[in-house]
Amino acid sequence: xxxxPAGTARDRILDTxxxxxxxxxxxxxxxxxxxxxxxxxxxxxxKHFPRKDDLVLAYLDKVDQAWSGALRAAAAAAGDDPREQxxxxxDALGGACRREGYHGCAFINTAAESxxxxxxHARTVAHKNAVxxxxxxxxxxxxAAEPELLARQLTLLLDGGLAGGVLxxxxxxxxxxxxxxxxxxxxxxxxx
Amino acid sequence: xxxxPAGTARDRILDTxxxxxxxxxxxxxxxxxxxxxxxxxxxxxxKHFPRKDDLVLAYLDKVDQAWSGALRAAAAAAGDDPREQxxxxxDALGGACRREGYHGCAFINTAAESxxxxxxHARTVAHKNAVxxxxxxxxxxxxAAEPELLARQLTLLLDGGLAGGVLxxxxxxxxxxxxxxxxxxxxxxxxx
DNA sequence: AGACTAACAGACAGGTCTGTCTACTAGAAG
DNA sequence: CTTCTAGTAGACAGACCTGTCTGTTAGTCT
Numbered sequence: 001x002x003x004x005p006a007g008t009a010r011d012r013i014l015d016t017x018x019x020x021x022x023x024x025x026x027x028x029x030x031x032x033x034x035x036x037x038x039x040x041x042x043x044x045x046x047k048h049f050p051r052k053d054d055l056v057l058a059y060l061d062k063v064d065q066a067w068s069g070a071l072r073a074a075a076a077a078a079g080d081d082p083r084e085q086x087x088x089x090x091d092a093l094g095g096a097c098r099r100e101g102y103h104g105c106a107f108i109n110t111a112a113e114s115x116x117x118x119x120x121h122a123r124t125v126a127h128k129n130a131v132x133x134x135x136x137x138x139x140x141x142x143x144a145a146e147p148e149l150l151a152r153q154l155t156l157l158l159d160g161g162l163a164g165g166v167l168x169x170x171x172x173x174x175x176x177x178x179x180x181x182x183x184x185x186x187x188x189x190x191x192x
Numbered sequence: 193x194x195x196x197p198a199g200t201a202r203d204r205i206l207d208t209x210x211x212x213x214x215x216x217x218x219x220x221x222x223x224x225x226x227x228x229x230x231x232x233x234x235x236x237x238x239k240h241f242p243r244k245d246d247l248v249l250a251y252l253d254k255v256d257q258a259w260s261g262a263l264r265a266a267a268a269a270a271g272d273d274p275r276e277q278x279x280x281x282x283d284a285l286g287g288a289c290r291r292e293g294y295h296g297c298a299f300i301n302t303a304a305e306s307x308x309x310x311x312x313h314a315r316t317v318a319h320k321n322a323v324x325x326x327x328x329x330x331x332x333x334x335x336a337a338e339p340e341l342l343a344r345q346l347t348l349l350l351d352g353g354l355a356g357g358v359l360x361x362x363x364x365x366x367x368x369x370x371x372x373x374x375x376x377x378x379x380x381x382x383x384x
Numbered sequence: 385a386g387a388c389t390a391a392c393a394g395a396c397a398g399g400t401c402t403g404t405c406t407a408c409t410a411g412a413a414g
Numbered sequence: 415c416t417t418c419t420a421g422t423a424g425a426c427a428g429a430c431c432t433g434t435c436t437g438t439t440a441g442t443c444t
Contacts, residue, residue: 024307025305027305028219104300108300108356112295112305113304121359152364153368156352156365156372157352160351160352163300163351163356164300164320164348164351164352164355166300166303167313167317177345177348180349180376183375183376184375186379187378
């Protein structure tokens with residue numbers, strides 16, 4: 001169809017937006033900058049994403065996939081025991097904090113600059129709920145008496161690590177979060 | 193001196209900026225809006241705050257005072273025992289989440305829209321370090337073997353609650369954070 | 385009374401941002 | 415060969431944003 005591989009223009013736009021939006025925040029990056037850096041015509045961008053908000057939402061979806069994938073991968077790497085997986089997922093936090101250009105939680109950062117009822121806000125809530133539902137499931141499999149509470153506690157630690165890690169790229173944060181998770185899980189599942 | 197009580201213009205500007213910056217983020221509020229809402233002349237604002245950044249920093253200082261005060265008050269309300277104070281400070285989190293117009297941690301939100309080396313960023317780091325130093329002191333008084341670690345863990349919970357609370361004004365978050373704090377403190381200070 | 389100070393009122397310049405629009409190019413499909 | 419599609423290139427309008435500048439008003443101090 002197109003003279004370039006399918007979807008190339010759209011992908012280039014989205015990749016560029018991902019990089020720039022994460023580094024400077026969506027509001028800190030003009031559409032013109034995305035256009036210049038992705039080597040695309042303005043009309044092309046507005047064809048794929050009629051409003052800038054559409055591009056921001058697509059960016060958040062990309063972040064959601066990446067972060068959910070990282071969490072699942074870290075959990076899977078910890079073995080088959082749900083209890084170990086609950087601890088292991090915190091390695092995703094450590095990996096994120098250590099990554100060059102780490103700038104905190106993209107969802108929290110984006111939601112911070114969006115009004116309360118906006119689509120961006122809703123998408124952020126949906127993402128956090130999805131992650132927490134997955135953790136709740138793991139907690140239930142691990143035999144927690146109150147899986148919702150444990151999941152809330154663990155995602156609280158994740159959010160804290162993600163948000164606070166913006167400030168000092170200190171990997172100590174991830175360690176502290178992991179040790180906290182261990183302690184909370186031990187307290188919730190005393191019998192081994 | 194002035195035809196109105198000393199510092200009134202400056203105070204009105206700062207109060208208005210506090211309200212608007214917190215609700216929409218500093219970048220989401222124009223200087224003109226602050227001027228209009230505080231009923232002040234443009235020249236007056238620029239006399240007290242030569243750059244918008246100066247106003248943002250003054251705003252952060254105001255937030256720092258408010259939040260540090262709330263934490264200390266909540267801790268003091270829990271009694272004289274440092275151990276109880278460490279748990280009690282989480283009531284400040286609950287109070288913040290329940291407040292109308294709650295929009296997460298002002299520092300994290302503001303830092304999210306500021307480049308890495310900016311004064312805003314530095315001020316945010318300083319604030320978080322000050323809070324953590326205070327918590328570390330409490331942890332040491334409580335007899336923690338590793339006060340730095342415990343403080344890191346507890347401030348992680350605070351940050352997570354503050355940041356995550358933006359999304360669903362769910363006060364469950366504060367409860368979960370407090371119960372986590374209890375469990376972590378019990379694990380760190382087993383002998384009662 | 386005269387000088388000074390803090391504030392008010394608002395025009396203005398220069399830049400940036402989003403979103404629209406026109407004109408052109410090249411490959412694919414019929 | 416014609417038509418359609420996806421894309422390039424860039425001008426443009428209208429809004430908004432920061433920061434400056436001119437002129438005026440009203441209290442206070444000497």
